[in-house]
Amino acid sequence: MSSNSLKLLLCTVLCLLVRSNSQTVHKRFEYKYSFKPPYLAQKDGSVPFWEYGGNAIASGESVRLAPSLRSQKGAIWTRTPISFDWWEVDIMFKVTGRGRIGADGLAFWYTSARGEYNGDVFGSSDRWNGLGVIFDSFDNDNKHNNPYVMAVLNDGTKNFDHKSDGATQLLSGCLRDFRNKPFPTRARIEYYLNTLTVHFHNGLTNNEADYELCFRAENVALPRGGYFGLSAATGGLADDHDVIHLLTSSLHSTQQTGGQQISTADQQKLSQEYQEYQKKLEQQKEEYRKEHPDEVRDKEGEFDDWFESDGQRELRQIFQGLGQIQDVMRDLHKKVDEVIGKQSNSLSLLSAVYSQAQGVQPAQPGQPPVQMPALPISRQDWDAMTTNQQIVINTIAELKGFIIEVSRKSDAVLASAGGAAGAGGLSPQVVGELRDGISQLKQSVGGVSQRLSAQAPAAAPVCPSVSCVSGTTLLVAAAGQLLLMFLYSVYKERKEAQAKKFF
Structure with a gap:
């Protein structure tokens, strides 16, 4: 009877595991909580569905949150709160500066209320309620552990500790360098089933799949219906903090019904909004072509891919040289391993010769074997x-x-x-x-x-x-x-x- 109950329990556990593994996560792109080039900013300088302020500047290709000037602060926030519980955000940004050390950094926010545009914490408000993923580039505590990527939770009652770079307040983090990279760096922040996962792309290659895990934290409770935001700040040292795109996707499992089914009226409304947006975009393109006929003749730079600038050529040569150095180092490691193996064989042969010279005879039947010295010649x-x-x-x-x-x-x-x-x-x-x-x-x-x-x-x-x-x-x-x-x-x-x- 006990064996049957044990088998039944095992079958139940296996069924639950199979059922949980069979639950696939569906992504749905949320354009109202995203922005990307080209034509990121409209003709009047506004970003659709977003609001920015402070020293932030929006262009057709990126949003510069803080320019490379001293004591600059800027931020951009969504106009409406999100209507889904689980989400994934893909951020592409560039932090560049002429100094060997940069400052201060940028941050991604998910808070219950929108923050300020010139706040004290990387351009946003202190004592926030929610999550802040901070890309800190300045070493305030002088421990030589920056640039650093960290997640900080706050319930609205704590002040961020700038002197220790939030070392006592962070949820988790990783040491990653994101300044002055040849390609834009990227961060993928996922919040699903109370689990926060952050993947990081170091910007050394143009391959979009070169993500590596920065950290994963479980049992993370965030308020519902929050706002997305990005902010940046500079201090005595300054960098350009440019965000190229922010793409938001809502995450849904197969068992979720709320928010997964869209009515026919909502579908028609969304399609109508999309068509109006496309018409407005085409109209702006036509107006731009009429105002700039010389640039239209160039066919939007169709021959740009055939040439490379001096900087691109230099970077390509540097990458090729690094690849050759890695190949040579790999061959050297192989040769060193071969030499060590041959040396070990030679030492073993010398030990055998030494043992024979000492008169060590093989053990006779019925006698205990003579223990050979392990390595007489050290x-x-x-x-x-x-x-x-x-x-x-x-x-x-x-x-x-x-x-x-x-x-x-x-x-x-x-x-x-x-x-x-x-x-x-x-x-x-x-x-x-x-x-x-x-x-x-x-x-x-x-x-x-x-x-x-x-x-x-x-x-x-x-x-x-x-x-x-x-x-x-x-x-x-x-x-x-x-x-x-x-x-x-x-x-x-x-x-x-x-x-x-x-x-």
């Missing part, structure tokens, strides 16, 4: 051996230089000995030079011997099982041989000089 030992080899090479080069110097001095001594043959022997000056050269040779050989003896313990672990002559003994023997050869040559030259004297 990376430090390998580096020490390489350093010792380099020291030996340098020492040999120094010895070669000493030998060449001794040979040169011996030639000079022989030449002087031949010139002094008539005098009956070597002069005291030549003997003194010979004595100094021999003493310098002894000092050099002694210094090299001390250096090699100091480095000998570091190189000892490399070959502990091989008994060989030390470097010091070898160098002393070589120095003795060179000294004997030098003395013998001097003695021979002296004998020959005496023999010539007798003749």
